[in-house]
Amino acid sequence: MTNLLIKKCDVLSFAGGKAHVETKQDIAIQDESISAIEKTGTLQEGNFEQCIDAGGMLAVPGFINTHAHVPMVLFRNLAEDVTISEWFNDYIWPMESNLTEEDVYWGAQLGMAEMIENGITCVADHYFHMDEVAKAVEMAGMRANLVWAVFAHQGEEMLDKTIDFTRRWQGKADGRITTWLGPHAPYTTNPDFLKLCAQKAQKNGLGIHIHVSETAAQVDLSLKEYGITPVQQVRDCGILDVPTILAHVVDPRGEDFDILASHDTGIAQAPKTYLKSGMGLAPIHQYREHGIPFGLATDGAVSNNTLDIMEQMRLLALFGKYQTMDSTCMKLEELMEITFHGGAKVMHLPEKIGDLKPGMLADITLIRQDGLNSTPKANSLAYLLYCAKSSDVDTVLCNGKVLMQGRKLLTLDKARIQQEVQSRLQRLSQRMPNERIAFYPA
Amino acid sequence: MTNLLIKKCDVLSFAGGKAHVETKQDIAIQDESISAIEKTGTLQEGNFEQCIDAGGMLAVPGFINTHAHVPMVLFRNLAEDVTISEWFNDYIWPMESNLTEEDVYWGAQLGMAEMIENGITCVADHYFHMDEVAKAVEMAGMRANLVWAVFAHQGEEMLDKTIDFTRRWQGKADGRITTWLGPHAPYTTNPDFLKLCAQKAQKNGLGIHIHVSETAAQVDLSLKEYGITPVQQVRDCGILDVPTILAHVVDPRGEDFDILASHDTGIAQAPKTYLKSGMGLAPIHQYREHGIPFGLATDGAVSNNTLDIMEQMRLLALFGKYQTMDSTCMKLEELMEITFHGGAKVMHLPEKIGDLKPGMLADITLIRQDGLNSTPKANSLAYLLYCAKSSDVDTVLCNGKVLMQGRKLLTLDKARIQQEVQSRLQRLSQRMPNERIAFYPA
Secondary structure, three states: OOEEEEEEEEEEEOOOOOOEEEEEEEEEEEOOEEEEEEEOOOOOHHHOOEEEEOOOOEEEEOEEEEEEOHHHHHHOOOOOOOOHHHHHHHHHHHHHOOOOHHHHHHHHHHHHHHHHHOOEEEEEEEEOOHHHHHHHHHHHOOEEEEEEEEOHHHHHHHHHHHHHHHHHHOOOOOOOEEEEEEEOOHHHOOHHHHHHHHHHHHHHOOOEEEEEOOOHHHHHHHHHHHOOOHHHHHHHOOHHHOOEEEEEOOOOOOOHHHHHHOOOEEEEEOHHHHHHOOOOOOOHHHHHHHOOOEEEOOEOHHHHOOOOHHHHHHHHHHHHHHHHOOOOOOOHHHHHHHHHHHHHHHOOOOOOOOOOOOOOEOOEEEEOOOOHHHOOOOOHHHHHHHHOOHHHEEEEEEOOEEEEEOOEEOOOOHHHHHHHHHHHHHHHOOOOOOOOOOOOOO | OOEEEEEEEEEEEOOOOOOEEEEEEEEEEEOOEEEEEEEOOOOOHHHOOEEEEOOOOEEEEOEEEEEEOHHHHHHOOOOOOOOHHHHHHHHHHHHHOOOOHHHHHHHHHHHHHHHHHOOEEEEEEEEOOHHHHHHHHHHHOOEEEEEEEEOHHHHHHHHHHHHHHHHHHOOOOOOOEEEEEEEOOHHHOOHHHHHHHHHHHHHHOOOEEEEEOOOHHHHHHHHHHHOOOHHHHHHHOOHHHOOEEEEEOOOOOOOHHHHHHOOOEEEEEOHHHHHHOOOOOOOHHHHHHHOOOEEEOOEOHHHHOOOOHHHHHHHHHHHHHHHHOOOOOOOHHHHHHHHHHHHHHHOOOOOOOOOOOOOOEOOEEEEOOOOHHHOOOOOHHHHHHHHOOHHHEEEEEEOOEEEEEOOEEOOOOHHHHHHHHHHHHHHHOOOOOOOOOOOOOO
């Protein structure tokens, strides 16, 4: 049982519908939830087992990472300045052919540690050897939705193994872990396999996390091959009949917007990946107009280089203003709504995370506001969006437990993790010319 | 006299023409310059008065900020989500009508402190009450080109006062300070005033730092009013006959490229400002094709929110790839060249700063490479461009002197500066509806 008081912080919340900051608040936590938020001094400190003095810090809901390949931190900075097909076919998929379970275990820990340092408390992860990722999540203390990625060429047997994985971990780690299915993408599966995934998801009460319409070339290829867009294809195959996370959807077309708006889906947006990979930018303003939920994501560190939602948030604001050439759009409050509410919706946890108020899960990130980049202290939302760095994150709680305090990680062994990952670099960075786990066609 | 050895660092340099990193190097500094860079162990530690152990850190040339309004950190986060004309006419110029010399003194110190923390050693600053900025530069230990901004409506008398300023500070602070003239922009001056500035700059042996073609609307207005672009106007008025820094030039047209390529000029690029203000993006690929030098800049913190060149460098890479939709352009090495060589060229100091080799000034920034965001350590250039945060800057030297070590500022009183700036916020954030220092017409 946790019984904790966070004292003297400024609190970002959506009370009244719009993001705003209340200064000098205390947050009371009972077990895994927020039990009260009151003006400092109202709650009796003596009634709490533990107190955290957050004097002057900004408390925000834990950042939500709606799409990642966390263990890919193993390959960080190893595939720079290449085309997308080179990235997949000459770098990532050859390198991933060297991957062992133990590599994933340590890579997952590195990624979790990095995310906690960056104030992220919840992640939707899409990778391989997912038992190892689940172990890392359990240990790290984060919240996660996990899927085991599967390609059509691996067949029904592998798909069934990924369903076994969901059974092993569903609801584990004090309920912090949920598990879904993870067919990789329409371009690495086929309509029959997608239908099979949808049927098995339905039967097992699972959602699906899948890459869709990442580039114009992918959409063109789908139109040529099937006469429909990837969004239409996942709809036609029944994927959208279960809860879904759609990664990227950078190039939806025509009818796609209505399809997305009328299903229980949310889109993960990783602008750094899109810019860096020359993929263009998603039509986020049209998503807003159509009421299609979207949140922020880091994608994998081989395309995005970091696991930092604060960076994605800033990029989304900047490119949103750029897209319209209108500096008055993408206002501070709107970015807060996308980051926290949008992220919670994409995770299908809108009543549980993404806001700070009594009854919500105690996933809380405390951010320092005493640096030179926050001087003068005049506007906490502008500071958070345009000035703060993830290194300003001081303390992180998830599910009522403290995962980092004063930038010291409490659940993971940082030095050991770094040593383990570094020791694997030489082997993992080798690219076998004829070994790759799949082929990128577009 | 300084006599200093920086030990065991990785060194970014352009030896051989292309940016690369040599590991395990020692850098020897004699007085204000680099005297040697050798493999660790080659130079005898006993021969040096002071040693800095930079084990595993990345040494880069001090970051160069080619256009700023440093004291505007005073107004940080006070003008968000507004149009450019609102930004000038309703926020900045009314707020600046409250500005005193002492405000500028403390604002300049805050900005210098922030820049040093972010690894910046050299800045081209364009503001008011510039004696106060010069005092702050002298104290901070940075390198700076300073101009006192002047509008046409202030007349020749004020222009002459800004020339007096150049005489008071030219070559001061051990040669770290140079001074030029700073007519604000073609849209706040007029051809006669620009000609006067050019004549007086010629006569006094001074360069000119001026805003040019920041937006399409400004260029359209100039075409309507004068039949020529702002770039043509500064050429026709003789401004380009002296050395110049042109801030922004986001919208050059037609003949402008040839004009820029054939004069002794350099362009300052602040992508965060352009994106955030809905100004579009400058044609940086065309600048490259035309051989027009450009470097990075933070602009003022009221549009850019931070004084962080590492952030601008990353944005330039990301948006450069976005502009072409080609992930193979804007390669790591090219960004290094723009950031360091480009910045040095814009500052008109290409033989002195922007590289690490014997004979260059000892302006050096040491960046940690032991964080989670640099694990595994595989590619220092990719780390620097896509992973590192300015908070990873550990130690900063300028002109052979240590300004920050282990993130502790050695020349400025951080707590006092923060207190002084915060105490001025209430007065400075007041906007007098009918008081503004100039009027923005576009």
